[in-house]
Amino acid sequence: MNFTINNRISVYGGIITFSITGIGVFLVGNVSGYEAKQLIAASLQGINMLCNTIVLASATILALILTLLGVSSTGTKSKLKKEHYRQVIIIAKFDTVLFxxxxxxxxxxxxxxxxxxNVPAIxxxxxxxxxxxxxxxLSGFMVSVVLMLYATIKNIIDIVGLNKDHRLLYKEDDDK
Known part of the structure; x- marks a missing residue:
């Protein structure tokens, strides 16, 4: 439940993307086995391109997470809370599943x-x-991962670049 609250924009973005593309698909209506075979053949190139793009993007995101960890640990004089690193782990897990x-x-x-x-038409x-x-x-999932990464990067920019007092900064009174 805490995940949904902290990442609600990312989750909603993914659900909206999934819904919009899903609704577009169901507007096609009911198809027969023969029509489906033709539609599969026609859409193969687009689906392969989508998969290639997602694989490339998710591999790039994993590499960017390593950079993000470097900035998180050495880019600030202040210590970050464990919550920040948990968020990065969640992004990495989601991205790996997506990949x-x-x-x-x-x-x-x-x-x-x-x-x-040899395959029955049905x-x-x-x-x-x-x-x-x-x-x-996959499209909705990719949008969610990118929005989670955006939120994490925004937090790092607020902390490291803008020196803002942030909820992810560790303070001595957090031990109490």
Whole structure:
């Protein structure tokens, strides 16, 4: 519950993104197995590009987290609370799940499923809807990770760059 309260903008941003892309998908309506097979073939390039972009972005975010940790530990004279480091761990965990999920979806679409005749036509319908659900989910998840990273970077800028008194700064009276 504390996670949702501290990251509500990030969570809401992800849910809104997921909802908007999901609603767009469901506006397509019901499709038959043959139509789904054609739609899968038509959308393969876009889904592969989405997965590639998310994999690249999430790997870059993990590298940026290392830089963020360096700035957090050496960039300020004050000591940061454990809450800051917990937030960074949460971002790293979410980003890793996002990385792996996008990579698995990408690998799934490297299977030439639309080229085979051994798959029953009804399966294409389920593959199509599952694909659209997961691509919407990955998009929303990516927005959440980026918004969490933004909030963390904003906190570091407030503390290190602007020398603001911040709730994440450790104070001696915090021990009491």
């Amino acid at each position: 792996v999920s996008a990579l698995v979806l990408f690998q799934f679409f490297n299977i030439p499923i639309t080229e085979t005749d 399966w294409y319908k389920y593959v199509y809807w599952t694909t659209l659900f997961f691509s919407s989910f």
